[in-house]
Amino acid sequence: MASTDKSPDPTPAKGPDPTPGKPMSVGQHVIDKSAMMVQSLDPIKQMSQHVCSFAIYSHDMSRQIETHHYCSRLHQNFIQCAVYDSDESKARLLGVEYIVPADVFEAFPPEEQKLWHSHAYEIKSGLLVNPRVPEVVAMPELENLAQTYGKFWCTWQVDRGILNCVSLSLV
Template identity: 35%
Template sequence: MADPDYKPFKSIHEFLTAVHIYADEAKQGVTRYVEATHYCAHCLIYDSHEQDAKLIGVEYMVSKEIYDSFEPGEQKLWHSHEFEVKSGMLILPKPAGYTDEEWETAELHAMEEIIHLYGKTWHFWQVDAGHEYPLGHPVLMGSAINADQLDLSEAMAKRNALFGVDHENKAKARKGLQSHQIHPSKTVLALIGGFC
């Protein structure tokens, strides 16, 4: 058999990691999150970056201009990335061959773009619930918009140790990033106080 040409995979240009929050449970006051390792053209979400990682979801990202063109009902399914970026929750793990300074500069440049994007995320596999297979319906995921929704130090501890980063230092470095005006009343989870 000839080697397939993996053209769609060749457009992957970002490697990100953060956590995603279950939108339906958050509406009931429960904050359950799962590690979300992204490989993006559109983002393929895995439960880790290891060779045996499970594909657990997909995230689509669009500009604010595209988001603003959506009907209000559609806008409610999307979330802002502002808190993920500014809190240091979202990182681009450093590949080999870069100094820390080079990578911090490259990562900050990427975050200047991501902070303006909206995401629509569906997870198909609840590995954090112990599921061995992708059972049930896809689940809409969201993102916290402030530190009151989850203990960032707890949520980021494993990731910080694994990649040798500190989300608090990332937050300090990103403090000056300019974001756009977010419309929390129009984004996913807005009605539950503090999620979008």
């Protein structure tokens, strides 16, 4: 998969807080807490699964980042995920991934198929896991996911502090 970031420069060392901008003010915290009390956030509450993997930039295999997918199902094997850089409360949204079953992928034209990646290797190699879920519970789902394809839109290259890239290849 292609990315708009073609820079051969090495990844910079991470500082104490690589997020651009000023820290949130007390007033902003009050606004956020107040909004949480009156807003439903129902779409977020649909997220029912957390999977963790590593992503590799297709044009620069030396760049690997940990990714945490928070997923909700639209159908049995049609899944949408918000992808973060960690599972901590201050995690940064890296992008969005859609996951489809093989029959949907195979119906795509060849130009579109090039933008998708198989999940078979990620799962068979042990790169994709369900954190804190017992293996006996996780294995049937992982076997199911091994037969799916994903398309990832990267919005933030946290390893470089760059917002707005296009796509990241997941291994």
